Amino acid sequence: MNVVCIVQARIGSTRLPGKVLKKVCGKTVLEHDIDRLKRVKNIDEIVIATTNLQQDDIIVKESERLGVKYFRGSEKNVLSRYYYAAKENNAEVIVRVTSDCPLIDSEITEEIIQYYIDNNYKYDYVSNTVARTYPRGLDTEVFSFTALEKAFCETVLDKDKEHVTPYIWEDTNTFKLGYFVNDIDYSDLRWTLDTKDDFELIKTIYEHLYLEKGNDFNMKDILNLYENYPQLAEINKNIVQKEI
Numbered sequence: 001m002n003v004v005c006i007v008q009a010r011i012g013s014t015r016l017p018g019k020v021l022k023k024v025c026g027k028t029v030l031e032h033d034i035d036r037l038k039r040v041k042n043i044d045e046i047v048i049a050t051t052n053l054q055q056d057d058i059i060v061k062e063s064e065r066l067g068v069k070y071f072r073g074s075e076k077n078v079l080s081r082y083y084y085a086a087k088e089n090n091a092e093v094i095v096r097v098t099s100d101c102p103l104i105d106s107e108i109t110e111e112i113i114q115y116y117i118d119n120n121y122k123y124d125y126v127s128n129t130v131a132r133t134y135p136r137g138l139d140t141e142v143f144s145f146t147a148l149e150k151a152f153c154e155t156v157l158d159k160d161k162e163h164v165t166p167y168i169w170e171d172t173n174t175f176k177l178g179y180f181v182n183d184i185d186y187s188d189l190r191w192t193l194d195t196k197d198d199f200e201l202i203k204t205i206y207e208h209l210y211l212e213k214g215n216d217f218n219m220k221d222i223l224n225l226y227e228n229y230p231q232l233a234e235i236n237k238n239i240v241q242k243e244i
Contacts, residue, residue, distance in 0.1 A: 001121070003113060004091035005043045006082055008164075009099035010075065011055050015194050021062065022101040024203050028238060029193060030059075032102040032206075034066050035215040037212055039106035042113045043095060049085045051075040053106045077161040083152040086145055093117075094148055096141040096164060100193040101124045102202055105219045111141045112180045116142040119178065126178035133182040136241065137191030140180075140217060141165055190236055191222070197236040204232065 009020050011028055020030045027035070032047075037046055048070045050059040056072070064068035071088060095113060097104060108128070116126040127141040128134045145163065147223030151160065151167040160167040166207050168175050193202055208225055209217040226232050 001092045001117070002090055003038070003042060003093045003095060004045045004047060004086060004089050005037055005095040005097065006047050006071075006085050007037070007064065007089075007097055007099050008049050008050050008081065009059050010051050010053070012051075012053070012075075012192070014057055016196060016199065019193050019199065021058065022199060024102065024206045026089075028062060029102045029202075030062055030099050031066055032215060033097070033099050033104065034068055036102070036104050036106050037097065037109070039215070040095075040113070042110055042117065043092075044142070045069065045089055045091055047071055047085050048099070049073065049078075049081045051081070059142045060101075065184050076158075079152055079155065079161045079164045082104055082164050083148055086148055092145050094143055094145060098192075101137045101139060101191070102193065103135075103137050103191045104139050104140070107218055108134065108138055112140045113142050115178065115180055120177060124175040125165070126180055127165075127169070128180040128182075130169050130177065131179040131181055132187040133185045135186045135189035135219070135222075137189075137190045137193075137222065139192075143168060150174075186219075186223070189226075189233070189237065190239060190241070194242070195236065195239050197239055199236040201232060204235065217241035 011018055013019050021028045046068045048063045050056045052072050060070050070084035073084055123144040124147040129139045147168050155167040209221055
């Protein structure tokens with residue numbers, strides 16, 4: 001099975017424009033994303049899926065600098081962008097992550113993919129997001145090309161086209177879902193990048209952990225950091241996640 005990780009990325013953002021190219025410890029957010037994903041042993045290919053807009057030429061240049069493939073498609077219809085990116089790269093299994101997650105844990109992502117594989121592909125879709133127990137920002141979705149193609153061909157709702165996977169995980173009669181959950185619920189923690197406060201938190205976490213560990217630090221390391229510096233939780237506690 002050809003496992004392709006498709007990372008959606010664009011320069012436009014309503015809350016924090018240009019966020020994926022902001023620098024943290026000398027590297028762009030997107031570079032940290034890719035560094036961490038390259039540590040995932042059961043991913044065969046990484047593809048950055050950006051838009052056809054001229055402003056996203058800079059995402060293409062960054063992809064080339066990082067030595068990863070890219071695909072350009074619709075700005076609004078992200079589902080179609082994923083479908084054509086997957087098709088172009090002969091993906092049989094798609095791993096979906098977003099470029100605003102520079103704290104993504106490569107070990108957890110690898111475990112979720114392996115869970116999908118070890119169950120002999122009986123699931124159409126597996127994630128740690130539908131039944132959320134992990135911090136927001138460690139989000140990993142794994143699904144078959146068949147499920148993606150069905151969603152692409154059948155969906156008519158804008159929310160499904162913009163957010164890629166709701167058509168799959170909302171239809172439990174058609175699709176078989178697997179839920180990857182943690183023993184302890186950390187869903188109240190927000191480690192994704194969408195606002196200035198999010199960026200301040202991520203930057204602070206990197207300044208504590210990156211110099212010592214590079215991009216090998218994981219969820220446990222960050223949780224230990226929270227124990228030593230409980231004030232970290234205050235930095236972005238008032239940010240409300242945008243609804244689908």
